Amino acid sequence: MLKLSRIPASAAIGIVLTAAFVFAAVFAPWIAPYGEGEIVGSLWQPFSAQHVLGTDNLGRDLLSRMIYGARTTLFIAALATALSFTMGSIVGFTAAVVGGWIDQVMSRLVDLLMSIPTLIFALVVLSVLPANTLTLVLVMGVLDSTRVYRLARAVAVDINVMDFVEAAKLRGEGRGWIIFREILPNALSPLVAELGLRFIFAVLFLSALSFLGLGVQPPEADWGGMVKENKEGIVFGIPAALIPAAAIALLAISVNLVADWILNRTTDLKGGRGNG
Amino acid sequence: MAKTARKAKDDGLLLDIRDLKIEATIYPPGEDPRQVTIVDGVSLQLKRGKVLGLIGESGAGKSTIGLASMGYGRGGVRITGGEVIVNGRDILKGGIPGLRTLRGREVCYVAQSAAAAFNPAHQLMDQVVEAAVRHGTLTRAEAAKRAVELFKKLGLPNPETIGKRYPHQVSGGQLQRVMTAMALCSDPDLIVFDEPTTALDVTTQIDVLAAIKDAIRDFGVAALYITHDLAVVAQVSDEIMVLRHGKMVEHGETEQIIHRPRQDYTKALVSVRSIVHEEKKPSPEPLLKVDNITAAYGGSAGVKVLKDVSVELHPGQTLAVVGESGSGKSTLARVITGLLPPIEGSVRFAGRTLSRALAQRSKDDLRELQMIYQMADVAMNPRQTVATIIGRPLEFYFGMRGAERDRRVVELLDEIEMGAKFLDRYPAELSGGQKQRVCIARALAAKPKLIICDEVTSALDPLVADGILKLLLNLQKIENVAYLFITHDLATVKAIADSIAVMYRGEVVRYGPKSTVLAPPFDAYTDLLLSSVPAMEIGWLENAIKGRRMQSAGN
Numbered sequence: 001m002l003k004l005s006r007i008p009a010s011a012a013i014g015i016v017l018t019a020a021f022v023f024a025a026v027f028a029p030w031i032a033p034y035g036e037g038e039i040v041g042s043l044w045q046p047f048s049a050q051h052v053l054g055t056d057n058l059g060r061d062l063l064s065r066m067i068y069g070a071r072t073t074l075f076i077a078a079l080a081t082a083l084s085f086t087m088g089s090i091v092g093f094t095a096a097v098v099g100g101w102i103d104q105v106m107s108r109l110v111d112l113l114m115s116i117p118t119l120i121f122a123l124v125v126l127s128v129l130p131a132n133t134l135t136l137v138l139v140m141g142v143l144d145s146t147r148v149y150r151l152a153r154a155v156a157v158d159i160n161v162m163d164f165v166e167a168a169k170l171r172g173e174g175r176g177w178i179i180f181r182e183i184l185p186n187a188l189s190p191l192v193a194e195l196g197l198r199f200i201f202a203v204l205f206l207s208a209l210s211f212l213g214l215g216v217q218p219p220e221a222d223w224g225g226m227v228k229e230n231k232e233g234i235v236f237g238i239p240a241a242l243i244p245a246a247a248i249a250l251l252a253i254s255v256n257l258v259a260d261w262i263l264n265r266t267t268d269l270k271g272g273r274g275n276g
Numbered sequence: 277m278a279k280t281a282r283k284a285k286d287d288g289l290l291l292d293i294r295d296l297k298i299e300a301t302i303y304p305p306g307e308d309p310r311q312v313t314i315v316d317g318v319s320l321q322l323k324r325g326k327v328l329g330l331i332g333e334s335g336a337g338k339s340t341i342g343l344a345s346m347g348y349g350r351g352g353v354r355i356t357g358g359e360v361i362v363n364g365r366d367i368l369k370g371g372i373p374g375l376r377t378l379r380g381r382e383v384c385y386v387a388q389s390a391a392a393a394f395n396p397a398h399q400l401m402d403q404v405v406e407a408a409v410r411h412g413t414l415t416r417a418e419a420a421k422r423a424v425e426l427f428k429k430l431g432l433p434n435p436e437t438i439g440k441r442y443p444h445q446v447s448g449g450q451l452q453r454v455m456t457a458m459a460l461c462s463d464p465d466l467i468v469f470d471e472p473t474t475a476l477d478v479t480t481q482i483d484v485l486a487a488i489k490d491a492i493r494d495f496g497v498a499a500l501y502i503t504h505d506l507a508v509v510a511q512v513s514d515e516i517m518v519l520r521h522g523k524m525v526e527h528g529e530t531e532q533i534i535h536r537p538r539q540d541y542t543k544a545l546v547s548v549r550s551i552v553h554e555e556k557k558p559s560p561e562p563l564l565k566v567d568n569i570t571a572a573y574g575g576s577a578g579v580k581v582l583k584d585v586s587v588e589l590h591p592g593q594t595l596a597v598v599g600e601s602g603s604g605k606s607t608l609a610r611v612i613t614g615l616l617p618p619i620e621g622s623v624r625f626a627g628r629t630l631s632r633a634l635a636q637r638s639k640d641d642l643r644e645l646q647m648i649y650q651m652a653d654v655a656m657n658p659r660q661t662v663a664t665i666i667g668r669p670l671e672f673y674f675g676m677r678g679a680e681r682d683r684r685v686v687e688l689l690d691e692i693e694m695g696a697k698f699l700d701r702y703p704a705e706l707s708g709g710q711k712q713r714v715c716i717a718r719a720l721a722a723k724p725k726l727i728i729c730d731e732v733t734s735a736l737d738p739l740v741a742d743g744i745l746k747l748l749l750n751l752q753k754i755e756n757v758a759y760l761f762i763t764h765d766l767a768t769v770k771a772i773a774d775s776i777a778v779m780y781r782g783e784v785v786r787y788g789p790k791s792t793v794l795a796p797p798f799d800a801y802t803d804l805l806l807s808s809v810p811a812m813e814i815g816w817l818e819n820a821i822k823g824r825r826m827q828s829a830g831n
Contacts (some may be wrong), residue, residue, distance in 0.1 A: 163654045164655055167647065170647055171669060
């Protein structure tokens with residue numbers, strides 16, 4: 001069984017921080033001292049007992065906005081990552097198992113999609129589509145799934161030539177069994193490692209889009225958008241823009257600490273149980 | 277200079293290992309890490325110019341002892357006790373600088389898989405001379421000159437230019453000889469041969485063995501020869517030490533170990549392959565009839581790997597397909613299973629003609645024709661338990677679920693002599709022999725009429741392989757299943773086959789009942805195959821080399 005004492009320090013730090021972010025996101029309305037768009041004071045107030053992180057460019061409480069921002073940012077990034085992984089890995093596995101021209105067509109389509117810089121592609125698509133959470137998740141998910149597709153396909157091609165897959169094919173198993181029961185369990189390790197990385201890329205991508213004004217729309221709070229709103233303050237020595245930026249960095253590091261640890265525990269292809 | 281000094285204080289004793297103890301920390305799944313003793317209290321002495329054979333099954337600690345003579349512990353393995361004295365000094369006390377002057381100069385190593393031990397990115401010559409040049413014993417030009425001499429000595433083709441090639445440009449048997457040249461290049465006192473011929477075909481093994489034996493004799497170098505094949509070690513060594521579970525079982529002159537073994541374990545090793553199998557008469561209606569099969573990789577224009585192959589197999593009998601690697605044995609299996617549709621010819625099975633491609637075959641065709649693989653550990657999904665692995669064919673073919681399936685899985689586990697306690701194990705938690713047994717149970721679960729066994733015993737230790745063969749024969753009696761047995765090991769063939777097909781470069785060169793195939797007069801290739809199987813007698817190697825009528829294909 002999993003023993004708490006066996007968790008390495010780096011992973012423990014990652015778990016605690018990630019859990020704190022998730023907690024803030026889930027319980028935002030209960031723990032935030034003020035409302036999301038509520039103007040509670042004058043603009044860019046310094047840290048105080050009343051406003052722990054000060055106020056933003058419109059005089060809203062920064063801490064409350066950070067907490068609500070965590071909710072939006074994590075929610076959209078998580079949905080987009082989930083979408084990209086489900087789509088990318090299933091399509092990638094299928095391409096590897098089916099092979100032939102279907103694999104060629106799908107792989108070249110993905111190449112085509114990847115040859116357009118992601119950010120520019122997303123900006124073009126988002127500027128014509130209605131700006132809401134659903135479009136945002138779909139665009140981010142689809143664009144990111146190309147990366148997952150390539151990884152999943154590469155891993156599955158290697159597993160697909162193993163004798164145990166051949167044994168399953170000789171038994172007459174269908175593609176579903178081969179993909180989900182033979183290949184997926186053995187492809188999980190690289191996918192989990194990629195998951196941590198992709199989630200962070202999703203957070204960064206969302207923040208970039210929001211910063212450029214095409215992501216989450218105000219007054220809804222999100223970290224990238226908050227950097228944008230408060231960037232003028234930097235000139236006057238106001239740290240309000242740096243706080244959401246630091247939160248993004250901290251989240252990136254802590255999620256990857258956890259992903260690294262999970263990776264270590266699952267990489268052993270030989271062992272079914274994985275060692276500590 | 278240093279060399280002559282070393283030779284001068286020669287008192288005959290080169291390697292003296294005293295009470296060696298080697299330990300490692302293992303991390304068993306779900307338990308706390310613990311210490312295991314790999315080698316316990318082994319002592320051995322080796323005089324200059326002598327060869328000591330270390331023999332035992334896998335896990336006996338033979339390679340570990342071999343590496344200990346260079347002061348090396350592989351992957352977390354630690355030498356925790358005893359002394360290793362090479363040329364009069366204890367190398368375990370010399371520290372890293374002492375080891376650096378030792379390795380590659382006084383003691384050299386020849387690995388089992390030369391293909392994996394050479395760096396694919398460098399020319400062979402650069403790798404062969406590296407140790408001698410690094411140690412400053414020879415200049416680059418001198419070392420290259422010596423290497424060419426060694427290539428000649430070891431019977432390599434084009435000795436002047438072979439050093440310019442890269443590892444993938446020479447065959448496995450040649451690469452193994454190049455590695456021996458590499459070990460000899462720095463003129464060491466001791467060479468550790470770690471299963472140098474195990475990965476080779478019998479027909480190639482004999483060439484490499486002869487080359488190694490000549491080189492050892494002519495250069496007066498001492499050697500530790502590690503192998504699990506007693507017949508091989510009998511050809512090259514002066515003394516043999518039998519090891520088991522890290523302890524010495526028996527140590528003596530080669531002649532004594534082979535002819536008058538004292539310990540029971542040694543006796544078992546010597547008398548392995550004592551299976552008696554009476555040849556069965558062919559039935560009127562063959563179960564499997566392979567008719568004039570021609571097959572190629574890369575479409576009909578590709579390289580033909582099978583040419584006009586026809587064989588028959590009768591119900592409940594065993595057909596052995598023999599040949600060296602590259603002869604098309606496994607391709608024949610791929611054609612029969614439908615993985616490789618043939619260009620010409622047909623496969624008739626149980627009275628019906630099988631579709632050429634796998635996708636068009638009915639579920640019953642698939643069920644009645646099962647396959648067991650050479651490498652049992654990659655033939656099972658590492659993320660499935662034994663219960664899932666054996667249970668899946670039951671679910672898939674017979675729709676068994678829940679308790680009914682579990683009961684049948686336990687029955688099958690009992691049939692392969694393992695039992696219900698293995699249900700929850702993952703493949704990584706089984707030994708090599710147990711893995712192969714689970715694969716057999718998986719094939720049996722489908723209630724097949726024919727099982728194709730692709731080199732099922734060649735990755736196993738002799739005693740374990742013996743157990744698997746006995747099990748297969750036993751199951752044949754109970755279930756009346758036929759085997760198509762692909763192998764390059766003629767001892768196995770003699771033990772279990774009813775009829776034999778000898779393959780050479782994609783063609784069947786000899787085919788018939790066992791008694792006819794194995795009786796003279798032989799064609800040249802069958803003769804080569806038969807005469808290449810090491811016999812457990814001293815002097816066999818020299819006689820076999822003298823009596824050969826043709827060279828091996830050298831694949």
